[in-house]
Amino acid sequence: MSTSQRRSARVSGRVALDQAEAVIVDQYTRLVRLAYLTLPHTLTRHRRVLVAHALVQRALPGFRIARAGRRVPGQRKGGAPDPALARTRASVLRAALAHDRRPRGWPGFLPPPRTLRPMFPVVWGLRIFPRAGGGDEIALGQVLSEAPAAARAAFVLLQVEGLSRPEVSELLTAAGVPEPQPALDTAAGLEASAGGATQALLTSREFDACSVQTRPTDLLRRRRRFQLAWLSAGIVALCCAVLLTAVGSSPSDQPARTVDVSPAISADRLVHTPRDTWADTSRVDFTAWPARGSRVSDTALITRALATWTDPPRGTRVRVAEATSDEQPPGNTQLLYAGDVGGEAVVLFHDGRRVVRYGEPPSPLDPASLDISRADEADVTTAASLVVSRGEGKVRYLTAPWIAEAQTRDLLDPDSPGRPLDVTDEGVTDAVPELPGKGACDSLPVLQLRSSSKIVEKHAFLVADLGGLTPVHLSYTPLPGTGAPPRQPREATSTAALESWARIACRLPLMRQSGVRAVNQWDFAEQDLPERGGGAVWSCTRASTWRGHGSVLVQFRTSKESATSPAKVVGRARSTAACSRFGQHIVASTPWTAGSGRHYLLAAGSREVTGIDVTGDVKADKKGGTLAVKAPESPEVTVRARLKDGETLDEVGSRP
Incomplete structure (x- = not known):
């Protein structure tokens, strides 16, 4: 029986050369699209187009670069299966999936051995890439870039080729995917994210590697x-x-740095905002920034920056923030800065959705750098500064034109005043220490900025560098007042705010490079501890990202502890609306040990909580917003709150 199964798993019969050639000619555009979308997004769009065409052209029997070893499904639309199409599709898919694999021990600085073979077509003197689509296509392209290659292939086969899930599963297996089911599940999630017009988007010019535009x-x-x-x-x-x-x-004798591609937009078409726009506009964000810096007229530098953004040369250090598109510059790109900072030539751009930093070392032998971060819907605080230079544990900022004063302060020393920070006429600050990484947390330097009275009076706020281009806005929501309406987030510059932030500041570095836009510290409840153990404050720290998602840490701190000792984390949740204006109710619990050694279960809820129920190892039912009952040392319990409107509320997250 095992022998017959093995035979049935193999392709029955060979595909004639003329049949395979007819399939490639007839289905060329669809096969190239499949290869283009499956290839790794680490390749430039120019390289992906050429490789996609090469893989399809090499799928002809005889090249033997991607021969299918298992039976593959044929096309079932309107007739019998087509073994030539099925085998050719499997060959193209296998080659695309294997393109970026390196054998064990293969040097990391060399491309995969497959790419070392001569592959046609070869283009000299031109850069080619598909024509840009609209906003929906760009969003879909970003989603696809974050999915595994097998999931992208399954997505295209389901949506464009119209294959069934069993057919796609069999085809992926034939193409060398050991476990096709996870790829199918991910493809289903991509379909849900893309909405109903998926097929139209995938067949648009954004993903058509046969309809391209060229640049010299x-x-x-x-x-x-x-x-x-x-x-x-x-x-x-x-x-x-x-x-x-x-x-x-000497460095001055070295050859001048040049670019290999023409930028998608020329330097003379960049938007330059007038210098005084920020003082007379209702939109105080990056669009109000004027172009500043000593090299705003250096067309050669700005052209190199735009060309690198259009198609980064090999060796360029590219960092793209989470959930951020790396598409080439659009026609409304705005110049924010061009100048020399920290030994580099730096250019900053804004295109309405993103901010982009280009850094160029003085030696043309050293690689340039390109950083891209989201900045959509920025405001007076999140558009108040940008990281313009980073290195050797120091960071310099470019402040917005509406910033009248800049200071630094240590979040771990809430009683110390802010220290003045020098800022040049162009808006560049002196170097400031970066936030510490893993390990000791002895100092947490942040910026305290004050807006000009031309736009708002006495508005000071805190921002912190978490590794991105845009510093993170820090805010604070105080404890609820008796009979007062719900408190709203406010700037974290008051004594109470700074004292609260001092207890959780050392967890800020853990949010590095995660696309965080703002962090709010909400003290949602206070409680008297049993056995005269002092008071406790419950807080929820919410980190909101540019893409809308947020994560929360629920924390518990007591008055008996040091004013800067880290608060205890009692719960956490990811991708949640909790502790935001769309999730204004919360309940949490934690075990606690009194000075006598007795163990208690403590729980507390926000202002709308009227009662707390506990089941499990501890059973309790108490009216009010807090609860304290004797309990085992580590009880297994379920905590649920009752709200004023009669609804119930589950505990946020779980104890770490």
Whole structure:
């Protein structure tokens, strides 16, 4: 029986060469689209287009780069299965999935061995890429870039090719995917995220690698190379000249940095906001920033920055924030800054949705850097500063034109006043220490900025650097007042706010590089502890991201502890609306041990909580917003709150 099963798993019969060629010609666009969307998004769009065409053209029997080893489903639309199409599709899919795999021990700095083979087509002197789509296509492209390659392939096969789930599963298996079910599940999630017009989006020009636009490479550079080839006396003399130049030249003698591609938008088409716009506008955000810096007229520098953003050259250090598109610059791109900071030439852009930083070291032999972060719906606080330079544990900021004063303060020292921070006429601050990483947490430096009275009076606020281009806005919501309406988040500059933040500040570095936009500390309840154990404050720290999701930490601190000792984390939740204006009710619990050694279960809820029920190892039912009952040392309980409107509320998260 096992022998017959093995035979049934193999392709029955060979596909004739003329049949395979007819399939490739007839289905060429669809096969190229499948390869293009499956290939890794670490490749540039130019490279992905060429590789996609090469993989389809090499799928002809005889190349043997991606032969299917298992039976694959044929096309069942309107007739019998087509084994030639099925085998060709499996061959293309296998090659695309395997393109970025490296054998064990293969050097990381070399491309996969498959890419070292000669592959046609080859394009000289041009950069090619699909035409840009609309906002829906860009959003779908971002979603696809975050999905595994097998899931992208399953998504295209289901939505564009119209295959059934069993057919896609069998095809993925034939293409070398050991477990196709997770890819199918992820593809179903992509379909739910994309909405109802998925097929129309996938067949749009944004993902059509057969309908492309072209840009020339650097024409002047090509001409110089041609002249150098003719003027060279021989390879030995050329090598000697290069060695002598590398050993004996100064930085000023090194060749000028050039770019290989033409930018998607020219430097002279960039938006330049007038200098005084910020003082007379109702939209106080990045759109009100004027172009500043000593090199705003340096067209060559700005062109290199735009070209790197359009298609980063090999070796460029590219950092794209979470849930951020890396698409090329659109036509409404705005110049924010161009100048020299911290030994680098720096250019900052804003395109309405993102901020982009280009950094260029003085030596053309050192790689440039490109950072892209989301900045949609920024406001007077989240658009108040940008990181313009980072290195050696220090960071410099470019402040908004409406910032009248800048200070630094230590979150772990709430009683100390802010220290003045020097800012140049261009808005660049002195270097400030970065937040500490893992390990000791002895100091938490943050910026305290004050807006000009031209837009708002006496408005000071705190921002902290968490590794992105846009510093994170820190706010505070105080304890509820008796009979007062719900408190709203406010700036974290009051004594109570700074004291509360001091107890949770050391957890800020854990949020690095996670796309956080703002962090609010909400003290939602206070409680008298049993056996005269002092008082306790319950708080919820919510980190809101640019993409809308948020995570919360529920914390518990007592008056007997040090004013800067970290609060105890009693619950956590991710991708939740809790502790926001869309999740204004909360209840939490924690075990606690009194000075006598007795163990208690404590619970507390926000202002709308009228009673708390406990079941499990402890059974209790108490009216009011707090509860304290004797309990085992580590009880297993379920805590639920009753609200004023009669609804019930489950405990947020779980104890870590």
